Amino acid sequence: MATLSAPRPFRVAIIGSGPAGIYAADILTKSQEVAEGEVQVSIDLFESLPAPYGLIRYGVAPDHPRIKGIMNALHKVLDRGDIRFFGNVSYGRDVTLAELRSFYDAIIFATGATKDAALNVPGIELEGSFGGADFVSWYDGHPDVPRDWPLTANDIAVIGNGNVALDVARVLSKHADELLSTEIPENVYSALKDSAVTDVHVFGRRGPAQVKFTPLELRELSHSRDVDIVLYEEDFDFDEASDLAIKSNNQVKIMVNTLTNWLVEQDDEADREPASRRLHLHFLHTPVEITGTDGHVSGIRFERNELDGTGNVRGTGEFIDYPVQAVYRAVGYHGSELPELAFDARRGVIPNDGGRVLDGNGQQVPGLYATGWIKRGPVGLIGHTKGDALETIGCLLEDRSSLPVAERPDESEIVELLTSRGVDFTSWEGWGKLDAHEKHLGESYVSAPGVDVVRERIKVVDRDEMVDISQR
Secondary structure, eight states: OOOOOSSOOEEEEEEOOSHHHHHHHHHHHTSHHHHTTSOOEEEEEEOSSSSSOTHHHHSSOTTOTTHHHHHHHHHHHHTTSSEEEEBSOOBTTTBOHHHHHHHOSEEEEOOOOOEEOOOOOTTTTSBTEEEHHHHHHHHTTOTTSOSOOOOOOSEEEEEOOSHHHHHHHHHHHSOGGGGTTTTOOHHHHHHHHTOOOOEEEEEOSSOGGGOOSOHHHHHHGGGSTTEEEEOOGGGOOOOHHHHHHHHHOHHHHHHHHHHHHHHHHHHHTTTSOOOSEEEEEEOSEEEEEEEEETTEEEEEEEEEEEEOSSSOEEEEEEEEEEOOSEEEEOSOEEOOOOTTSOOBTTTTBOOEETTEEEOTTSOEEEEEEEOTHHHHOSOOOHHHHHHHHHHHHHHHHHHGGGSOOOSSOOTHHHHHHHHHTTOOOBOHHHHHHHHHHHHHHHHTOOOOTTOOOOOSOOOOOOHHHHHHHHHO
């Protein structure tokens, strides 16, 4: 096998510019081998969207308090200037695997997971049944989703007990004017402003001690103005495993205490003037059917569960129907298959061994690696993503002397190829222009009479407009 024969940089392509891809690039540039001069690296980061940051820009609710800090950290990595950014470039369409392999010694796939996981219940295909990830993409201004969203339902069910479910429920129930201080696009604000919603119901399969969201996400629910949080005493069931979790896990303890305090406060405030909107939290509910009228969602049926002593649940045989006009499933994300790579459709990941990509026979494919959700599945937080990248980069550095060598490693080769194909790729410098433009839109925003709001930025939605601004 050929090896590097000239003192040139080790060329690495990373597909995906979300946290997983950027962390992988950062860890590689800061590795001991690079720091000690044993290896020189040249890294190109490819993104199918014109802007970087992946799900941090297009998958987190705009009012989430941690967004800015994470975005700033990712910005610092790319702003150093030692990693090239190619936006608006789609793997498999604008550049093939064979072409990438001719330009780079190693390729890391960090494409994440952006689709909704399936929820296989009758009626899921009815009009008014939505994927939570699709809704998140809409309110985050993703350029590849429709600009309009039907918000005609008074009563809405959100299925899931993770952070995404709470984000979806919070945005649906929140008054649009409260989101003006965020970067939401104008089309999103206008649609939410006209929303008919009065009640949003969040349903989880297990009990309050088994929820998957975090204390921060839970507490954010109480920050919405003119929205009552409604809980149900019959849902507060705790078995031996629940009691153990509350005693041994501080995060579980905080969330259970928060929920039980809200339940008590709800009774104490029974005589208070009710809010115009309500956000209901239900536990111990398993969806069994979405019911419809004339092809449109008109209700949802659940089986009541009970805890079995281990923290898991079993059905009770009792069924409850809720009249709703829309259902949002937020039961997780799922990865998408990539051209010319093996794919585990059940888990939604590229088969791999510690980040080393495997083929359909379970054999390592030299020079190909994976990191982030496309590697491990859509679980874990930012800390897990960093650990993922560290493992993958460790494997890459361990393998580097035995990898196939790029035949055309000059940094100009990929630029010439994309240019020859008429690909309107964007750069890091171009992102700076788009970033400045969005901030200018925010600074120039004129509030309605009687509304005093400061907007840091307003997100541009149209892909062609984003590219045009980036290339000016």
